[in-house]
Amino acid sequence: MSSRPALPAGPATDDPRALLPAIEPDRQITDWGRSERVEGLLDATLYDFLYHLWFRCEVEGIENVPATGGALLVSNHAGALPPDAAMITKAIREEHPRPRALHWTVEHFFKGYPGLAMLVNKIGGVPAHPANVHRLLDDEQQLVLVFPEGRKGSEKLYKDRYRLRRFGRGGFVEAAMRARAPIVPIAVLGAEEAMPTFAQIGLLQRVTKLIYFPVTPLFPHLGLLGVAYLPAKFRIRFLEPIPTDQWGERPWDDTGLVQTVAEDIRARIQEELVDLVSHRRSVWLG
Amino acid sequence: MTSRRVLVTGISTLWGGRLAQAIERDPGVEAIIGVSHDDPACELERTEFVRVGLHHALLRRIVHAADIDTVIDTRLVVDSLHASARDAHEANVIGTMNILAACGGPDSPVRKFVFKSSAHYYGCERDDPAFFTESMRRPHPPRTRLESDIVEAEKAVEGFARRNAAVTVTVLRFANALGPGIDTTHTRLFALPAVPCILGFDPRYQFIYEDDLVGALGFAVEHDLPGVYNAAGDGVLAFSEVCSLLGRPPAPILPPWGTSLSAAALRRLGLHIPPQVLNQLRYGRGVDNRALKGAGYGYGFTSREAVLRHAEAQRAKPLLEADGGYRYEREVEEFLRWSPNVRRRGTV
Numbered sequence: 364m365s366s367r368p369a370l371p372a373g374p375a376t377d378d379p380r381a382l383l384p385a386i387e388p389d390r391q392i393t394d395w396g397r398s399e400r401v402e403g404l405l406d407a408t409l410y411d412f413l414y415h416l417w418f419r420c421e422v423e424g425i426e427n428v429p430a431t432g433g434a435l436l437v438s439n440h441a442g443a444l445p446p447d448a449a450m451i452t453k454a455i456r457e458e459h460p461r462p463r464a465l466h467w468t469v470e471h472f473f474k475g476y477p478g479l480a481m482l483v484n485k486i487g488g489v490p491a492h493p494a495n496v497h498r499l500l501d502d503e504q505q506l507v508l509v510f511p512e513g514r515k516g517s518e519k520l521y522k523d524r525y526r527l528r529r530f531g532r533g534g535f536v537e538a539a540m541r542a543r544a545p546i547v548p549i550a551v552l553g554a555e556e557a558m559p560t561f562a563q564i565g566l567l568q569r570v571t572k573l574i575y576f577p578v579t580p581l582f583p584h585l586g587l588l589g590v591a592y593l594p595a596k597f598r599i600r601f602l603e604p605i606p607t608d609q610w611g612e613r614p615w616d617d618t619g620l621v622q623t624v625a626e627d628i629r630a631r632i633q634e635e636l637v638d639l640v641s642h643r644r645s646v647w648l649g
Numbered sequence: 650m651t652s653r654r655v656l657v658t659g660i661s662t663l664w665g666g667r668l669a670q671a672i673e674r675d676p677g678v679e680a681i682i683g684v685s686h687d688d689p690a691c692e693l694e695r696t697e698f699v700r701v702g703l704h705h706a707l708l709r710r711i712v713h714a715a716d717i718d719t720v721i722d723t724r725l726v727v728d729s730l731h732a733s734a735r736d737a738h739e740a741n742v743i744g745t746m747n748i749l750a751a752c753g754g755p756d757s758p759v760r761k762f763v764f765k766s767s768a769h770y771y772g773c774e775r776d777d778p779a780f781f782t783e784s785m786r787r788p789h790p791p792r793t794r795l796e797s798d799i800v801e802a803e804k805a806v807e808g809f810a811r812r813n814a815a816v817t818v819t820v821l822r823f824a825n826a827l828g829p830g831i832d833t834t835h836t837r838l839f840a841l842p843a844v845p846c847i848l849g850f851d852p853r854y855q856f857i858y859e860d861d862l863v864g865a866l867g868f869a870v871e872h873d874l875p876g877v878y879n880a881a882g883d884g885v886l887a888f889s890e891v892c893s894l895l896g897r898p899p900a901p902i903l904p905p906w907g908t909s910l911s912a913a914a915l916r917r918l919g920l921h922i923p924p925q926v927l928n929q930l931r932y933g934r935g936v937d938n939r940a941l942k943g944a945g946y947g948y949g950f951t952s953r954e955a956v957l958r959h960a961e962a963q964r965a966k967p968l969l970e971a972d973g974g975y976r977y978e979r980e981v982e983e984f985l986r987w988s989p990n991v992r993r994r995g996t997v
Contacts (some may be wrong), residue, residue: 382939384883387953394885394935395779396853474932475775477849477905485851485887494778494785498937 380502395466396484405486406453413446414453418553418597421649422454427547427601430461433500434604435539436508438549439527439632440516442558443577444590447551451508452487454599466499467508472574493538500542508549509535511625518563518575524555525636533625536607537615545604548628550635553597556646596649598639602631650760650817652719652870654680656712658748659724660698663830664765666691667863668723672870682715684708685724688977690830698982703744708751712759719761719870720752725802727767727795727823728833729923734794741798742805749809752816761817763869764806768824768855768879768936769796773928779853780885780937783822783877793924810875819869824881824936825929827955828859829962834926840963843900844892845915845922845930847908851888852933855881858955861948868946878941882952885935894956895963903930 384394392398414420428434438447448467456462468491473483489495491509499505510516515528539546560577567583568576582589605628607614614620643649655672659665660683669683673694681696683689689698701707712720724744726737745764752759771781776788791797803820810818825835838844857865857880865880892899903911903922908931912922922930942948950958985991 379939379943382942384938384951387884387951390884390886390890390953392887392890394853396851396885396887398887471776477847479849481849481851484853489779490776492776492778494780494782498780 380504383502392485395489397464397466397487398485401482401485402487406456410449410453413592414450414457417592417594418446418450418557419649420450420454420597420599422458422599422601424601424603425454425458427603428455428459428463428506429545429547429604430459430463431504433504433542433544434506434547435496435500435535435542435544436465436506436547436549436601437535437628437632438508438510438551439525439554439636440510440512441519441524441551441554442517442592443560443579443582444558445510445517445554446557446592447510447554448487448508450554450597451549451551451599455506463506465506465508468496468510470514470574476572493534496535496538497542500538500544511535511629514574518560518577520563521555521559521561524559525552525640527629527633527636530625530629533618533621536621536624536628539607540610540615540621543608545606546628547604548602548632548635550600550602550632550639551597552600552636552639552643553595556595557592557597559593595646596643598643598649600635600639602635650718650873651677652761653678654715654717654758655682655719655721655870656715656717657681657683657696658720658722659685659765660689660693660696661685661687662723663690663859664826664862664866665721665723666693667830667859668721668866668870669693669696671863671867672696680715682711682717684711690975692975693982695986697986698977703740703747705747705750708748712751712757716758718758719763720748720759721763721765721866721870722748723765723866725765725767725799727769727799729795729925730832730834730837730921737795738798741795741802745802745805749805753809753813757813759816761819761870761873762806762809763819763866764803764821765866766803766806766820766822767799768822768881768934769925770799770803770822771934771936772796773852773925773932773934775932777932777934780935781879782937783879783940793928795923795925817873817875819874820877821865821869821880821941822877822936823862823865824855824857824879824934824952826859826862827856827959828862829959829966831859831959834921834923836959838922838926839891839895839897839959841897841900841920843898844895845902845920846888846899847903847905847927847930848901849905850931852930853885853935854888854891854929854933854952855885855935856952856955856959857881857948858950858958861950861955864949865941865946868941872945874941874944876940878944879936879938880941881936881938882948882950882955883938884952886952886956888930888933890953891956894953895960903927
């Protein structure tokens with residue numbers, strides 16, 4: 364199965380972007396499964412409420428998100444049911460002079476879990492496959508948000524808040540390099556306190572087949588009410604973009620460089636988080 | 650290379666028959682021979698039908714005797730609807746091997762081989778990319794019998810291409826086909842008053858309309874396209890979108906856990922959903938169709954248009970069914986082809 368095909372792949376076309384399917388105006392769902400209707404409804408109700416009233420999001424450095432072209436947004440990830448993706452999406456929609464749609468990568472787990480599988484790609488989630496990220500960044504010139512910590516970020520306990528986990532294997536840097544898309548690091552403050560995890564119950568995780576089964580202030584003892592967030596004050600800081608076309612041809616072959624860049628980005632976000640936490644007088648009032 | 654003497658296998662399939670009809674219209678083609686174990690499904694004018702199984706010695710004699718330069722293999726079984734697992738295995742693995750054996754060798758007149766394959770080659774898994782490109786491999790070994798047969802058949806074609814460098818080998822991997830003449834598990838599900846699906850899943854689906862299915866095969870005959878190409882209409886639809894285009898509600902009658910058990914129960918009630926379709930109903934599949942577009946083929950229909958046209962044809966079907974349609978009658982066809990009393994139209 365792993366051998367290279369003896370048949371050559373089709374002829375390389377001049378511009379793969381020109382061959383992308385045309386937009387069909389009658390459709391309300393994109394080829395990625397994103398639904399304007401579902402997302403619009405959620406945006407006008409829940410996101411709007413959370414963004415303006417509940418989390419009272421404050422945004423800095425929105426100009427660091429490019430107005431055109433593909434860009435990879437990289438953020439820290441926290442909270443048992445992380446609200447950061449939705450709030451970053453909303454921040455760009457609300458504050459950016461040229462609001463752009465945003466896709467965020469999710470674990471393959473979501474595609475396989477009933478219910479979540481239906482919902483997640485409707486609201487902008489895309490399975491975290493390198494080919495998906497490349498198509499979005501390079502061919503479709505879109506914004507992609509990744510959480511390199513992945514579930515290691517969202518399953519970590521409250522005592523470890525604002526301590527970034529390992530940044531995967533640097534796959535996100537490689538994806539950005541291949542697409543020659545800039546990387547915009549983001550530091551999000553507040554998600555850790557919005558739904559802190561105090562413990563993980565391994566047995567219930569296995570029974571429910573979820574990726575983890577957390578104990579939060581409201582979950583599982585309040586059942587479905589447990590998905591409610593605590594009203595922590597949110598601050599989202601977009602940092603200066605890092606161009607990825609500065610290292611010459613095929614920089615992704617240099618695994619050392621990829622790791623170094625990934626580590627640098629992690630260090631920058633961590634530094635900003637320390638700064639944000641130290642300037643915060645109250646978790647709830649900011 | 651221009652094809653002059655063409656052999657179409659699987660002439661009894663709708664696309665095999667319609668492809669032969671299309672080739673018949675090309676005056677540059679001298680001879681068209683269609684082989685199959687079953688009767689042709691379409692009315693053919695000058696295509697000669699030879700009833701033959703998948704015996705390589707017989708096929709080889711036909712290929713050599715008729716000096717065939719182009720073989721189009723459209724007979725791959727891609728749906729468990731019409732063949733049992735054993736028959737499908739026989740046709741897909743042994744049949745492909747025999748046809749390749751009939752076309753290969755240093756003294757073979759064959760210069761072009763077009764193979765109709767299926768996007769089932771990629772399977773449907775949780776950790777699939779959203780769009781498979783031709784160079785991608787499936788993330789896990791095939792889990793269903795049909796899929797592993799298709800993978801094995803393609804492997805045989807790949808080996809054939811390697812050994813016969815002088816032959817242009819094209820493999821077309823087709824998405825699920827729709828159209829008035831298409832009869833698959835999916836078209837049967839779409840014809841039910843409510844479309845069965847798995848609770849909690851809304852998979853992504855891509856389709857190719859039957860005209861494009863025939864068109865893409867014909868394009869590969871006309872042009873030299875060595876390599877593998879995905880063939881699927883533009884646009885990937887959500888299952889719920891497909892249902893609304895068909896004007897039928899989705900019916901989540903299959904539970905997310907224990908799906909195959911419930912499918913087995915449904916089978917007892919007469920609704921057969923094979924495992925590869927269950928995988929598709931859970932995870933869905935999209936393919937990147939840009940390589941074939943880049944090679945110059947222009948699709949006539951997007952996935953959405955395919956579903957809409959299919960739905961139109963479905964609604965008209967009860968009215969047209971009284972017609973009866975085409976039936977192959979050997980004596981009539983032989984009279985039309987060979988009798989000196991038949992006045993020939995056109996160049997032939």
